[in-house]
Amino acid sequence: MSSPILKLKDASIYQGDNLVLSNVNVEVSKGDFVYLIGKTGTGKSSFMKTLYGDLPLNQGEGHIVDFDLKTLKEKDIPYLRRKLGVVFQDFKLLIDRTINDNLLFVLKATGWKDKTKMTSRIEEVLNKVGMTSKGFKYPHELSGGEQQRIAIARALLNNPELILADEPTGNLDPQTSIEVMEVLQEINKNGNTILMATHDYALLLKYPSKTLKCDNNAVYEVVQRKSQ
Numbered sequence: 001m002s003s004p005i006l007k008l009k010d011a012s013i014y015q016g017d018n019l020v021l022s023n024v025n026v027e028v029s030k031g032d033f034v035y036l037i038g039k040t041g042t043g044k045s046s047f048m049k050t051l052y053g054d055l056p057l058n059q060g061e062g063h064i065v066d067f068d069l070k071t072l073k074e075k076d077i078p079y080l081r082r083k084l085g086v087v088f089q090d091f092k093l094l095i096d097r098t099i100n101d102n103l104l105f106v107l108k109a110t111g112w113k114d115k116t117k118m119t120s121r122i123e124e125v126l127n128k129v130g131m132t133s134k135g136f137k138y139p140h141e142l143s144g145g146e147q148q149r150i151a152i153a154r155a156l157l158n159n160p161e162l163i164l165a166d167e168p169t170g171n172l173d174p175q176t177s178i179e180v181m182e183v184l185q186e187i188n189k190n191g192n193t194i195l196m197a198t199h200d201y202a203l204l205l206k207y208p209s210k211t212l213k214c215d216n217n218a219v220y221e222v223v224q225r226k227s228q
């Protein structure tokens with residue numbers, strides 16, 4: 001069996017001096033689609049932030065895509081993020097440039113040089129999210145669901161080993177949420193590993209998968225009951 005892409009062992013997650021989650025034991029393997037659920041304020045975002053190096057891991061052990069979160073240095077963070085694709089609730093596209101230029105910006109910032117390769121990679125990722133014809137648009141010319149699909153395309157640019165999606169449907173209406181979820185499901189079927197924080201239970205019911213729950217300063221796996 002391959003080693004997990006993410007493994008936390010007896011990890012505690014803090015916001016400053018406040019303990020948010022304690023004794024976290026979590027494993028995510030290649031190809032998994034894992035939900036992280038929990039009421040507002042229970043620590044989903046703090047959990048995600050620890051994984052992409054925005055919060056330090058001071059207690060317990062944490063390994064993610066071959067990085068040790070316990071010994072992670074500031075200078076390692078860009079390299080960690082290159083192996084992760086992070087998707088946020090509010091898309092975080094650069095509003096002053098087109099979709100193609102948003103994607104080009106990321107490629108250049110992560111060391112790509114060859115113009116032809118960059119153009120074809122941009123086409124590939126736009127194709128994966130069904131947005132090939134939208135590259136020349138500005139973010140404000142796209143709907144929320146389309147902007148989120150672009151954000152997913154951006155996350156895919158460097159072939160991430162793990163996609164971390166923090167409430168990716170949080171700003172979208174139910175129908176658009178399903179469209180974005182279909183894209184994430186398709187990407188997962190094609191081999192990408194995804195950890196998605198959400199409080200949208202309708203999505204969980206429609207697309208059941210391994211589910212972790214934050215509650216009472218702890219994270220535990222929810223055993224899903226089969227419907228009668």
Ligand SMILES: Nc1ncnc2c1ncn2[C@@H]1O[C@H](COP(=O)(O)OP(=O)(O)OP(=O)(O)O)[C@@H](O)[C@H]1O
Nearest residue numbers: 015016018020038039040041042043044045046047
């Ligand atoms: N920057 C911060 N400084 C101090 N405490 C914080 C900070 N951000 C969050 N917290 C606290 O940490 C706890 C967990 O917050 P977190 O944002 O991780 O929860 P969440 O489950 O993601 O909630 P939501 O669904 O509302 O985003 C809360 O008690 C919150 O008040």
